[in-house]
Amino acid sequence: MILITGGLGFIGTATTRALLDLGESCVLVQRRPAEVPAAFAAEAGERLFVERADLHDERALLGLGDRYKITGILHLAGSMPWPAGGHEPLEGAERAIKSLLNVYRAAQEWQVRRLGLASTIGVYGGAGVAEGPLAEDLPLPMTAPHPIPGFKKIAELLADHLRQVIDLETVSYRIGAIWGPLGHNPSPFFAAPQLVHAAVHGTAPDLSTLRGGAHAGDGIDLCYVKDCGRALALLQTADRLRHPTYNVSSGRLTTNGEVAAAIRKLVPGAGVDLPEGRDPAAGRTWLDTTRLRADTGFEPEYDTERGVADYLAWLRAGNER
Incomplete structure (x- = not known):
């Protein structure tokens, strides 16, 4: 049985589905009260359980081991100051690091087979690569422009030590x-x-929130969430992993223009026109997924058009996001 922190979140939901499809049982830990989604109704109470526990509360977290035989942990919840501005800075940092250490304490006490820690593509920021693949052995700077990659780097350094x-x-x-x-x-x-x-919604896209990269030629390594969930499930259940760090994504650059073209094919007349060219300040990088593919056999199932079609269907069914 695998315990997933943040198991009902964005990536967590897809990962839970993938683990269940692989025959695993899951315990999902949420900080706030949560009900079992309808998508998991068939497994609820048998192979899927939802528990409420704040990771900062060591006793509450360790108590889950009294109720379940947990053999692995996948830590997807963000061990970073949250909610933003919700705590005095030192207290926020302390809570974040203590939550991460509590996950380690649980893993050690339960003698789990593998502890998987979610990191981010953002740790490569500032590495000096403007174009091309980003491999796991690329030297990374100690600084970070945002708390998310900053605390993910802290987690990776701590993992290397422990x-x-x-x-x-x-x-x-x-x-x-x-x-x-x-x-x-x-x-x-x-x-x-x-x-x-x-x-x-038949509206023009508002790209004003983007920090950069709003042109048709701008791109990033986009990975559809269902592929991401399956990749994480394969990593978490693999018999043997040969490396301490894995990139998890599609392993290719997808441009905004490709996404817009897929949308126009599926929704004729959609107003998703973008400025031509590229943002000179935006890089064109993607994650090298050689390790992931070699050690798990993972291959993405969702290309851009299939991902757009699936996402359109989800939103048209009345889901807000």
């Missing part, structure tokens, strides 16, 4: 630009969610 001094397999998963059902809209990092939502 990996050497305690008997626990810990693996960091650097996750790419993920889009699809339950995703964030608008996204400050890439245009795909705004473009799809605009097509559904």
